[in-house]
Amino acid sequence: MSDLVMPAEHAEDHHPHHPFLQHHFEDLAQQHEASILGMWMFLATEILFFGGVLAAYTIYRVMYPAGWAAGAHHQNIPVGTANTAVLLGSSLTMALAVYYAQLGRRIKTVVMLILTLILGTVFLGVKAYEYHAHYTEGLLPGVHFTYTGPHAPQVQLFMTFYFGMTGLHALHMIIGAGLLIWLTLRAWKGHFGPEYYGPVEVMGLYWHFVDIVWIFLFPLLYLIHQPGGH
Numbered sequence: 001m002s003d004l005v006m007p008a009e010h011a012e013d014h015h016p017h018h019p020f021l022q023h024h025f026e027d028l029a030q031q032h033e034a035s036i037l038g039m040w041m042f043l044a045t046e047i048l049f050f051g052g053v054l055a056a057y058t059i060y061r062v063m064y065p066a067g068w069a070a071g072a073h074h075q076n077i078p079v080g081t082a083n084t085a086v087l088l089g090s091s092l093t094m095a096l097a098v099y100y101a102q103l104g105r106r107i108k109t110v111v112m113l114i115l116t117l118i119l120g121t122v123f124l125g126v127k128a129y130e131y132h133a134h135y136t137e138g139l140l141p142g143v144h145f146t147y148t149g150p151h152a153p154q155v156q157l158f159m160t161f162y163f164g165m166t167g168l169h170a171l172h173m174i175i176g177a178g179l180l181i182w183l184t185l186r187a188w189k190g191h192f193g194p195e196y197y198g199p200v201e202v203m204g205l206y207w208h209f210v211d212i213v214w215i216f217l218f219p220l221l222y223l224i225h226q227p228g229g230h
Contacts, residue, residue, distance in 0.1 A: 032198045039202045043209050057161050067154020075222045083126045084218050087211050090119035094207045101200040104193035113184040120177050172210045
């Protein structure tokens with residue numbers, strides 16, 4: 001009779017855990033739900049953070065409309081528009097990476113992650129080009145600010161918001177690029193499939209959030225004070 005009873009210490013060996021299932025979760029489904037919830041909670045704090053910055057921007061825009069219009073006049077709309085298209089393209093490739101990870105298509109997942117990384121890097125490169133152009137124009141706030149046109153103090157304040165808001169956005173993208181490299185290496189090793197794709201989906205949520213932030217920044221900094229704007 002004793003041979004018919006499985007010892008308690010060996011009962012769990014009959015159903016081995018998934019290699020990426022953490023010990024404090026009952027199964028992969030629970031782990032997946034917890035990771036998605038955790039990312040949404042993190043994004044909620046990010047919304048509060050960026051919301052505060054956007055609120056301050058709006059207040060000063062109401063206070064100094066002429067200075068804001070003068071500052072926005074120095075933004076390169078064609079370059080900003082092209083960069084927006086690049087970022088939207090990276091959202092598509094990121095969504096496809098999640099899709100292929102769910103299907104267990106290793107090579108396609110890797111390709112989509114690499115394309116997302118490339119497009120994100122292009123976006124950052126274009127922003128660096130814009131930053132350099134503003135520096136040569138004397139629009140970098142601080143000791144290098146040499147703009148002498150109308151409403152110069154207000155223009156400097158506008159450019160402070162411009163560099164601050166786009167710089168924070170770029171920082172989030174740089175962090176995302178590092179995470180993409182890590183995910184690409186894991187995807188190449190075949191870590192993701194129909195049972196386990198949570199890290200790719202969580203990264204997708206983060207990347208889409210960063211893209212949405214830019215969708216707000218682009219019109220506020222480039223378009224809203226152009227002819228036809230208000």
